[in-house]
Amino acid sequence: MNKNFLLVVFTLLLSFTALAQKPADKKIKISGKVFEKGTNLPVEYAPVSFQNVTTKQLFGAMTDGTGSFSFEIAPGEYTGAIDVELISYKKVTIPQKAYMADTVIGPFYLEADIAQLQDVVVIAEKSTVEIKLDKRVYNVGKDMMVKGGTVSDVLDNVPSVTVDAEGTVALRGNENVKILIDGKPSGLAGINVADALKLLPADAVEKVEVITNPSARYDAEGGGGIINIVIRKGKSNGVNGSIIVSAGDPESYGVSTSLNKKGTDFNLFSNIGYNYRNSPGNSLTDAEYFNSDGTTSRFINERRTNKRFSEGYNANFGIDLNLSKSLTWTNAITFRENNGKNPDNVFFYNFDALNNPTFVRNRLNDSKSDEFSIEYSTNFTKKFKKDGHQLTVDVAVSQNRENESSTIYDEIVGDASSLFTETTVNNQKQQRNLFQTDYVLPIGKDGRFEAGYRGSFQKNLTEFEILPTSLYSNTLEYNENVNALYAQYGSKINKFSYFLGMRFEDSNIDVNSITANDYNNKKYNNFFPSATINYEVSDKSSVSLSYSKRINRPRGRFLNPFSSYSSNINIFQGNPDINPSLTDAIDIGYLNKWDKLTFSTSAYINLTNDTFQFIRKESGLFVDGVPVIISTPINLAKEYRAGFEFNLNYTPYKWWRLNGNFNLYRNETQGDYTYTDYLGNEINQNFDNIALSWTSRISSKVTLPYKIDWQTNATYNAPQTTAQGKILGNASVNLAFSKDVLKDKGTIALNVSDLFNSRKRLMETNIENVVSSYSEMQMRKRQITLSFTYRFNKQKNEREKQQKREDNGEGDFVGQP
Structure with a gap:
């Protein structure tokens, strides 16, 4: 069950109940954080829901990459729940309480449901392409097309990216692209980037990030944008x-x-x-x-x-x-x-x-x-x-x-x-x-x-x-x-x-043609x-x-x-x-x-x-x-x-x-x-x-x-x-x-x-x-x-329990969804 599906299901439930709502004169804000018990790492895509005891109306939100959530409700009596059983956490029930002003609740700590983990086949599968406002993330692990191939094959399957017959990489038709490995210009790319991409195996790549208009944190090289290749690195215990x-x-x-x-x-x-x-x-x-x-x-x-x-x-x-x-x-x-x-x-x-x-x-x-x-x-x-x-x-x-x-x-x-x-x-x-x-x-x-x-x-x-x-x-x-x-x-x-x-x-650059004494x-x-x-x-x-x-x-x-x-x-x-x-x-x-x-x-x-x-x-x-x-x-x-x-x-x-x-x-x-x-x-x-x-x-x-x-x-x-x-x-x-x-x-x-x-x-x-x-x-x-x-020692879609790292500008802009 992938994250997008969880988001769709949760949103649908909220949408259907919201159709019957009448706008309240006053709204208050409910916010908090959700962590994983034992590791204290944030849990993203966890649905937090509140139900009004009187009207039975539903309110709620999904946690973001830091485990944070916030949503607005009308003042009143509510019961709540954090139910992420689809990705094998035990349900957490929030007792009935009257909420009359902005309230920070929690923090909540979710415990893995071991019995359910043994039966679940699909656990939090990422979509092949994740669309964000400032970049697109292409998850290589879910793409069968590149099995046994090279990094050049990977890039040729990324939206907005093309690789021509000579191996030249272009982004939105522009060949002036900067290619990074793990956020840095890597020596592995060698002298000829196109040739190196054809030699590195696709299986070593975790994801590819396409950034069409990078911020000042990135190297200014590449008029057409930046393609960042993230190398796979295991983090499971x-x-x-x-x-x-x-x-x-x-x-x-x-x-x-x-x-x-x-x-x-x-x-x-x-x-x-x-x-x-x-x-x-x-x-x-x-x-x-x-x-x-x-x-x-x-x-x-x-x-x-x-x-x-x-x-x-x-x-x-x-x-x-x-x-x-x-x-x-x-x-x-x-x-x-x-x-x-x-x-x-x-x-x-x-x-x-x-x-x-x-x-x-x-x-x-x-x-x-x-x-x-x-x-x-x-x-x-x-x-x-x-x-x-x-x-x-x-x-x-x-x-x-x-x-x-x-x-x-x-x-x-x-x-x-x-x-x-x-x-x-x-x-x-x-x-x-x-x-x-x-x-x-x-x-x-x-x-x-x-x-x-x-x-x-x-x-x-x-x-x-x-x-x-x-x-x-x-x-x-x-x-x-x-x-x-x-x-x-x-x-x-x-x-x-x-x-x-x-x-x-x-910049200080020397280009010396020694034979021609130029x-x-x-x-x-x-x-x-x-x-x-x-x-x-x-x-x-x-x-x-x-x-x-x-x-x-x-x-x-x-x-x-x-x-x-x-x-x-x-x-x-x-x-x-x-x-x-x-x-x-x-x-x-x-x-x-x-x-x-x-x-x-x-x-x-x-x-x-x-x-x-x-x-x-x-x-x-x-x-x-x-x-x-x-x-x-x-x-x-x-x-x-x-x-x-x-x-x-x-x-x-x-x-x-x-x-x-x-x-x-x-x-x-x-x-x-x-x-x-x-x-x-x-x-x-x-x-x-x-x-x-x-x-x-x-x-x-x-x-x-x-x-x-x-x-x-x-x-x-x-x-x-x-x-x-x-x-x-x-x-x-x-x-x-x-x-x-x-x-x-x-x-x-x-x-x-x-x-x-x-x-x-x-x-x-x-x-x-x-x-x-x-x-x-x-x-x-x-x-x-x-x-x-x-x-x-790990299932096909085992959930990587890791905190998002902030390396070389990979984080989203402040306030972005």
Whole structure:
């Protein structure tokens, strides 16, 4: 029985009795708190009800995350009860009493009903998606779609989030997203975030938080918002854990385990996993090349297949030490290792201007890679006497190494003498140190002051080399030091609540192309204000208005002049002189809860200066007469992004739950780009562009006979124009079934990712008097996975008896429902 269902049942009971009520001339307030007996932890979603002895009318409320409740009644005689037997607590009866003025009752301590715990099958199951006013929380544990998958699969199932064929993550269509792990930029994400997300197992993730307009407490990075990945961490008493084994087609298999032991003064936790995956993909590009006068010079059809093999290990070990009743010290060490191979085989079918075949060129890029990441983190949390008053200190140190090498064989098919062999080496190292402290001080009844410091210091070194030629070889050094201070204050006045904050960040960045003897230092500092105002229309609906300023710093492949050589006629090239972009984000939101439906919607506007755009241009080099086209990011003047989004959680029946998301957005780019081509001509390109697009996702979960769960996810991304072409529409469907076995200690799950094998990136590109092309890219074919989960010393839906932790801004705004 999930929390939403409890809320619906309780609300329905109150609603039916309230229909017969007449408004009283005077109302008084009843309030109090509910805790769990033995642990003294707050109990949330506990229904507290009062019945008028004379009129038999019902009044009441649900407890919030702190165990608090409050509601209004007319003066009179009442009996009360706290009845949460559906989640296995003994009923508490409140004796009859006359209430004539505002009264604080309790506190109440609920005792677990042991006999009932043995019989209950479903206990406080969380909904897959929880909608809150300032964020959406996606609970991974209840989603069958990602069993045996990766974190990238997890994100691709989160409302408002999309992951394209290349692994790029976007939030509401905006790729300028900051990805955090446990509220912090983690060293586990390594040098290439998209690749790391494809390697980390989904089973290690507890939930994903989507924050579209973060407060000043958060890092200002990410113009499109923040995605926070929360790693699973057991908190149940005693020894408990689970093990998951999976196998799939194309060939993949894995095993992961979570082990925890909690005592009076400590909590040991660990996550260990192994996985092997084969993710075959393919792409095609049909291109027509033009002469300078616009006439056709030739056609080239490119067909590519790749087989991505990866074998990885990951482990996390940690301990929480309760040094005193108010002081907790947490230490954790995490490492990840992955070895991969990717034979990338490309055939170039060449045709003349009349489309007659001329020759076929084959290019095989046989690449290998090995990665290793290690991170140590420590956290001190000091809680003071007043509830919510605390100080936290975090330190994290990480190192990453990613070495990639490849041998490239290039020849004209049928002409052995044309064989040409090259070797590429791409070695990357990263070191990151993070220091952070946060202080929270409650002021008065509803006020809260927060302040903190964050220092992030990282060094990156990339060595890219091609043998026997050194044309594209380069060594790039990237050093980034960012010091930040923030302060914010929030409070509540009647039905209004607000949060006002200011963040200051000082940035010192070196981008040094050592091979080219090109050294760039960028020093800048910025203020990042944020503000949120909420109004509680009723106890079930709220309206919010928020503003924040964000920054997006270029990193990795965006800066490296030469980082890819899989094709010798289409080359990606970074831009070491690219500048960060700044975004002003405004969001107006509305949230309403009915008995069976939760609805949230928002209208948003993002104004970005110096936004990143990818342009394609001729390099001046030719391969067999074919011009080499360079793709590179540049800063354009302005980007205006506006959109409308809504999310639905609907439970029409106890056995059927629906989640839906729709996002319509308009993106306008204004800017010109001027460069000098290889002939010395100055070329001016106008990148003014207006793109209107939308995405939608619906998820349905049905409980079939014999307690078989069936889940279906369907996604559609509408077409979108770009400055130099168009991204075409794309639809995909995921499917999953699961069944609990072994008295609910085990679960068998079967999931199919991309049921119709349709998840592809379809693009049209046009460069006037140079090339016109159509391309399709499929990063991974349809995947079928069978998994088995076994839990020991805990039931499938055992209620985690833990107090909500306040880490890195995860708490809700003051006064929010």
